[in-house]
Amino acid sequence: MEHFNPKLAAWLSKAPSTEAGLNNIQIPGKSTNLVWQNRYREPTRYELELVSQLERAFAEGITELASLVAALNQWGLRNEAGEAWSCASFQDEMARLGY
Structure with a gap:
C-alpha cells in the first residue's frame, strides 16, 4: 500500500x-x-511527534495558542530547528505544514 x-x-x-x-x-x-x-x-518523524503532542494537548482541553505553545515547550517538544516554540514560530510552522 x-x-x-x-x-x-x-x-x-x-x-x-x-x-x-x-x-x-x-x-x-x-x-x-x-x-x-x-x-x-x-510524514517525517518530527511531523508525527508534533501531531501526537497536538492531539495530547487538545485531549487535555488546551485550545488557546499561548497555552498550546507553553504546553509543547513544557513537554520538551522543540521545533524542527531544535528551538523552543513561540506563538509566532508555531503559527509559521502550521502555515508551512498546511501548505
Whole structure:
C-alpha cells in the first residue's frame, strides 16, 4: 500500500502543469485506491511527534495558542530547528505544514 500519493509532487508547482491528466485516465476496477491521496510524501518523524503532542494537548482541553505553545515547550517538544516554540514560530510552522 502506498503511504503517499506520488502524483501530487508534480502538482506542487505554482505554475500549471503542461501534462495535466496525462496517463491519469482510470479504468474502472483497475485503478489503485490510495489511502493517503492528499500526501505527496510520508510524514517525517518530527511531523508525527508534533501531531501526537497536538492531539495530547487538545485531549487535555488546551485550545488557546499561548497555552498550546507553553504546553509543547513544557513537554520538551522543540521545533524542527531544535528551538523552543513561540506563538509566532508555531503559527509559521502550521502555515508551512498546511501548505
